[in-house]
Structures are given as structure tokens and as C-alpha cells.
Amino acid sequence: MPVKQIHLAAHFPGVNNTTVWSDPRSGSQIDFDSFVHLARTAERGKFDFFFLAEGLRLREMKGRIHDLDVAGRPESLTVLSALSAVTTRLGLAATVNSTFNEPYEVARRLATLDHLSGGRAAWNVVTSYDAFTGENFRRGGYLDEADRYNRAREFLHTARELWDSWAPRDLVADPAAGEFARAGAGTFAHRGTQFDIAGRFTVPRGPQGHPVIIQAGDSDEGREFAAADADVIFSRHGRLDDGRAFYKDVKSRLAKYGRRSDELKILPAVTYVLGDTEQDAAERAAEIRRAQVTPRNALVFLEGFWGRDLSGYDPDGPLPDVEPDLGEGVSKGRAQFRGDRGEVVRTWRALAAERGLSIRELVIEATGRQTFIGTPRSVAGQIDEFVQSDAADGFVFVPHLTPGGLDDLVEHVVPLLQEKGVFRADYTGPTLRDHLGIGGPRAPKETP
Numbered sequence: 001m002p003v004k005q006i007h008l009a010a011h012f013p014g015v016n017n018t019t020v021w022s023d024p025r026s027g028s029q030i031d032f033d034s035f036v037h038l039a040r041t042a043e044r045g046k047f048d049f050f051f052l053a054e055g056l057r058l059r060e061m062k063g064r065i066h067d068l069d070v071a072g073r074p075e076s077l078t079v080l081s082a083l084s085a086v087t088t089r090l091g092l093a094a095t096v097n098s099t100f101n102e103p104y105e106v107a108r109r110l111a112t113l114d115h116l117s118g119g120r121a122a123w124n125v126v127t128s129y130d131a132f133t134g135e136n137f138r139r140g141g142y143l144d145e146a147d148r149y150n151r152a153r154e155f156l157h158t159a160r161e162l163w164d165s166w167a168p169r170d171l172v173a174d175p176a177a178g179e180f181a182r183a184g185a186g187t188f189a190h191r192g193t194q195f196d197i198a199g200r201f202t203v204p205r206g207p208q209g210h211p212v213i214i215q216a217g218d219s220d221e222g223r224e225f226a227a228a229d230a231d232v233i234f235s236r237h238g239r240l241d242d243g244r245a246f247y248k249d250v251k252s253r254l255a256k257y258g259r260r261s262d263e264l265k266i267l268p269a270v271t272y273v274l275g276d277t278e279q280d281a282a283e284r285a286a287e288i289r290r291a292q293v294t295p296r297n298a299l300v301f302l303e304g305f306w307g308r309d310l311s312g313y314d315p316d317g318p319l320p321d322v323e324p325d326l327g328e329g330v331s332k333g334r335a336q337f338r339g340d341r342g343e344v345v346r347t348w349r350a351l352a353a354e355r356g357l358s359i360r361e362l363v364i365e366a367t368g369r370q371t372f373i374g375t376p377r378s379v380a381g382q383i384d385e386f387v388q389s390d391a392a393d394g395f396v397f398v399p400h401l402t403p404g405g406l407d408d409l410v411e412h413v414v415p416l417l418q419e420k421g422v423f424r425a426d427y428t429g430p431t432l433r434d435h436l437g438i439g440g441p442r443a444p445k446e447t448p
């Protein structure tokens with residue numbers, strides 16, 4: 001069997017539980033220079049794309065801004081438009097919510113980015129719907145959880161109708177014929193349950209036809225949405241067994257939508273730590289985890305699940321002896337946990353008792369994601385093994401330092417993957433669709 005080619009993406013860190021903002025090597029999370037540094041590093045490493053997450057309201061814990069929401073998250077498409085001018089091949093992926101926006105506006109911005117960047121735009125369609133975030137918007141928390149994917153699906157399909165409203169040759173610009181654009185160009189009418197809009201779309205068809213579509217929800221409906229409509233899944237399932245199970249589940253859903261399994265790439269979020277020896281890397285990794293999970297962060301994390309003020313507890317002591325309050329909870333905002341908190345707390349109590357873990361040690365265990373740890377050679381080997389054994393098609397690397405956190409991966413690990421023949425030595429085409437090897441959408445009908 002031919003070896004699978006690995007796909008790599010770079011996540012700009014910032015607001016998430018891997019960021020170590022207190023490290024003396026950490027720079028600004030909002031200055032343009034920081035974005036430029038990470039993007040250029042990723043492009044030097046021939047990565048498929050650069051990824052920006054989105055948070056539409058700062059997380060709060062008991063009315064205080066969460067410790068990890070250091071600089072919030074600036075608006076993705078604005079940042080990526082600027083980056084398109086200082087990069088030439090790197091894909092540019094924006095996370096844009098389908099609940100709090102309108103298709104015409106989002107389709108217009110993405111088509112514009114696709115033009116500006118020469119065909120490198122991607123859209124991570126997220127479906128956060130909570131009322132807390134909704135308070136920032138005109139109509140408040142107006143979407144029922146059950147409707148989040150109904151709206152997302154129709155939102156995306158409407159955006160596609162808008163992108164298709166211009167056929168590839170509609171922009172004529174022929175002075176001899178006196179014709180600038182074909183008469184019907186940009187005409188659309190969408191009548192659905194979520195959107196009822198008609199008119200003319202302002203942006204001619206972009207180089208990719210449609211920007212690349214990424215999906216990041218994890219529910220059954222989210223997976224179905226991805227199988228039907230996405231080009232890439234950004235997943236949380238990075239560990240080997242869990243990754244394989246997720247991969248198999250999602251890929252098996254594609255056939256019923258008439259799609260081949262290689263038309264959807266699965267890229268879990270992962271981190272990495274390099275060292276001169278295995279032991280050196282393991283020590284560094286343990287140090288980084290302790291910097292990520294400070295004593296305060298450990299208690300804040302636990303409070304989110306206990307639904308109680310735990311500030312009187314010692315982070316280096318045992319888990320709280322009080323039962324959780326399973327009411328509304330004290331943490332508000334992005335990435336709220338929606339499963340059974342009581343069940344989670346029971347599992348953690350058992351784990352902590354079995355392994356003799358303190359609060360902080362338990363949180364280090366519970367919030368860890370797949371981390372490739374070792375020498376550059378062993379990390380290259382691990383990445384390749386995960387991809388060849390169908391735990392993923394590649395990875396979105398989330399470094400813990402901004403903006404230099406991918407420097408050593410690109411310098412020391414990427415060349416080894418290239419040597420193995422599992423990662424490109426150079427870009428083979430101009431567009432992100434080329435990098436992902438997924439081809440373009442079918443061209444819409446020519447306007448008569």
C-alpha cells in the first residue's frame with residue numbers, strides 16, 4: 001500500500017488551556033508581528049494551513065475573566081486578510097460562527113479572502129449557540145441547541161448558493177464587446193426555514209470556487225454535518241485508540257453522502273515537546289504541564305465541574321469532599337461542558353483515589369491532549385505512525401508558546417518527515433485545495 005501523505009496545520013495559540021503566557025519567551029497575542037512569525041514559520045515548514053479559533057465572548061468564572069483568556073481573540077478574517085499579504089502559499093483558516101452571523105456577509109468576506117490570497121481561504125463552521133454569548137448580539141441567545149446544526153447546514157448551503165451565483169466566466173471584462181459582466185451574474189434566491197433572501201451577490205467566484213470547509217463539533221449531528229458537507233474535521237480525538245475510533249466512525253459516514261473517504265481529512269489538535277533525549281523531553285513536558293495547570297487554574301477548572309466555590313481547597317491536596325452542585329454552574333462562555341457533570345466527577349474521584357492524585361495532578365491528567373514527546377526522530381516516527389495507522393490524516397499543532405512555539409518542530413521534525421517521504425518537500429499547487437488534495441467543488445452552471 002502506498003504511504004499516506006501527512007497534512008499539517010498551525011493553530012495560533014492564545015485562548016486555550018495549552019497557552020503559557022507567563023513564560024519569559026511568550027510574546028504578544030495580538031500584535032501583528034506575532035501572527036506573522038507563526039504564519040511564516042508554518043509556511044517555511046510547508047504546512048497546509050494556519051488556523052485561528054474564535055471566541056465571541058470572554059469566558060468568565062464567578063464574574064471574573066478566566067485566567068487563560070489573556071488577550072481574547074481578535075477577529076479571524078481581519079487578521080487572515082493581513083496575513084495573506086505576507087504569505088504566498090499557506091492556507092488561511094478562519095473560525096466563524098454560524099449562529100450569530102448572516103450567510104450573505106460571511107460568504108462575501110470569505111470569497112474576498114479567497115481572492116486576496118489567491119485561493120487559500122478556509123472556513124471553520126462552528127455552532128456555539130449559548131445565551132451567554134448571545135447577549136453580545138442583536139437578538140441575544142435566540143437559538144435552541146436542537147437547531148444549531150439546522151441553521152449551520154442551511155447557512156453553509158446558502159453560502160454555497162451565493163458563491164455559485166457567479167459562474168467561472170461571468171466576469172467578462174471585454175471592451176470590444178462592451179460587456180463587463182454577464183447579465184445574470186450574482187443573481188440568487190434562497191427560500192428556506194432559516195434564511196429567506198434574494199438579490200445579487202457582490203463578489204465574483206473565487207479561485208477555489210468555494211473556500212475549504214472545516215467542521216469542529218463533536219456530537220453525532222456534528223459528525224453527520226461534517227460527513228455531508230466538510231472538507232476537513234478539526235477534532236479533539238488525538239490519542240491513538242480514541243483517534244482510530246473517531247476516524248473509523250466519521251469515515252464510515254461518508255458513503256451515504258456519495259463521498260469517498262479521502263474527501264474528508266481528519267486533523268486532531270495536538271501538542272509536542274522535543275528534547276535531546278527521551279528523558280530530557282519527558283522532563284520538559286512535565287514542566288510545561290505544570291506551567292499550563294497552575295494551582296489557580298487547577299481550582300478554576302475543577303470549580304467548572306463542581307459548580308461551587310472551591311477557593312478554600314489546597315490544589316496540592318485531595319479532591320473536594322463536598323458533592324458537586326449540578327445546577328447552572330459557575331463557569332460561563334466558550335467550551336462549556338454539556339455532558340453529565342456528576343458522572344465526570346465520579347470518574348475523577350475514582351481515578352484520583354486509584355492513583356493517589358492531588359487536585360492539580362488530576363487536572364493535569366484530565367486536561368491533557370495528545371502530546372508527541374521525544375527527540376525529533378522519535379516525534380517524527382510517532383506522527384507518521386498515527387497517520388499510517390488511521391488515527392488521523394494529519395494534525396493541527398497547538399504550540400504552548402506564542403509566537404515561537406512551532407520553530408523547533410519546523411526546524412527539526414518536518415525535515416525528517418520529508419526524508420521519510422510522508423510530507424511534501426514543497427507546495428505542488430497554489431491553493432489550499434491543492435495542498436489538501438481534495439479538488440474543487442463542481443463548477444456551477446454557466447449563465448446563459
Ligand SMILES: Cc1cc2nc3c(=O)[nH]c(=O)nc-3n(C[C@H](O)[C@H](O)[C@H](O)COP(=O)(O)O)c2cc1C
Pocket residue numbers: 052053054055056095097125126127128129216217218219220221222223234235236269334
Ligand atoms: C477541536 C474543536 C475546536 C473548536 N473550536 C471552537 C472555536 O474556536 N470557537 C467556537 O465557538 N467553538 C469551537 N468549537 C465548538 C464547536 O464548533 C461546537 O460549537 C460545539 O462543539 C457544539 O457542537 P457539538 O455539540 O457538535 O459538539 C470547537 C470544537 C472542537 C471539537
